[in-house]
């Protein structure tokens with residue numbers, strides 16, 4: 073990359089990176105008060121990269137990352153890098169700046185022994201070339217609250233406590249950390265992540281409301297929403313977050329939400345595919361699916377470490393992985409009785425590292441990937457064998473947008 077220099081940013085340069093990223097999304101720069109209060113705190117020190125062009129001392133590209141831990145099938149938590157804040161100045165795009173930022177990030181993650189990175193994409197066509205693949209899906213639905221009748225066997229739930237903004241900022245991090253992971257795809261949330269959420273809460277012109285559910289042993293779930301109250305038309309409650317330790321907390325939070333006054337419908341953000349809520353209604357069509365989309369994209373930076381970390385179903389299979397960006401990952405891997413080893417045995421299933429990311433948490437079946445031409449079944453039985461190994465009981469879901 074002889075025409076550019078790339079280095080970590082600090083001080084006011086980080087704010088330039090924030091400006092560049094927001095401009096890339098066609099948004100305005102952070103205001104002084106906003107930056108001082110939460111903006112700067114959302115950037116993990118030392119983790120914002122900047123690219124400068126030759127003879128141009130202004131920033132032309134940026135990307136950042138934050139530490140987290142990712143839950144993988146079997147329940148282990150792996151060191152994880154949340155990649156975000158990616159943008160290239162619009163007069164400097166398509167010259168390899170993003171490619172160089174991706175390369176530098178992978179080097180950094182490998183040096184810090186972070187085996188998996190992930191991101192949420194603005195466009196689905198950008199990141200596959202760097203080895204990222206869609207690893208969780210989210211499903212949105214809308215509930216007609218005027219028609220909603222919960223079945224009599226749905227738990228009553230406990231007390232609901234309403235938090236004001238300052239209480240929410242103070243208490244949600246501890247509460248989220250105390251809840252069990254939903255399953256594969258769950259992420260821990262760093263102080264930098266929470267500062268980003270706080271910024272969003274404070275910027276919003278619609279007030280965010282936070283509800284905490286109290287179960288038998290104390291707080292065990294929460295929900296955050298804002299409402300669009302429209303005179304003479306349907307008013308919608310936008311459920312931006314809901315995390316619950318168990319089905320009683322889930323039901324208790326929903327029971328309360330359904331009773332919020334002056335609301336005609338509840339529209340959810342991206343929820344897990346196996347969420348029980350539609351089945352809680354006497355008429356399951358009370359919750360109407362309104363969309364589904366890719367959520368978290370994963371990049372297995374260290375394939376042997378990532379493969380060794382997760383649990384598998386029964387069976388044995390030889391995968392041949394190809395990774396043109398990080399060639400050390402390429403090779404054959406035997407998964408047998410839960411153990412993963414490099415092998416010289418003949419491949420049964422050939423796939424790229426992006427497709428491996430799509431299988432990794434259990435979101436896609438190898439049969440679907442084979443039907444789409446995304447994996448090559450050298451042995452015709454291999455996709456079914458892969459599904460026995462990689463399939464999970466809980467639908468992979470992240471629920472932590474960054």
Ligand SMILES: CC(=O)SCCNC(=O)CCNC(=O)[C@H](O)C(C)(C)COP(=O)(O)OP(=O)(O)OC[C@H]1O[C@@H](n2cnc3c(N)ncnc32)[C@H](O)[C@@H]1OP(=O)(O)O
Nearest residue numbers: 096156157158159160165166167168169170171191194197
């Ligand atoms: C995780 C996040 O933060 S997501 C946010 C991503 N940022 C944005 O969407 C903001 C607006 N867009 C941008 O800032 C830039 O266009 C970026 C970051 C998407 C791409 O940066 P660039 O420096 O132009 O990418 P670069 O030149 O390295 O391109 C690498 C390859 O990706 C392709 N590519 C880059 N952007 C896109 C795109 N938006 N759609 C399709 N292909 C793309 C290039 O054509 C190139 O392909 P090639 O290797 O076959 O030649």
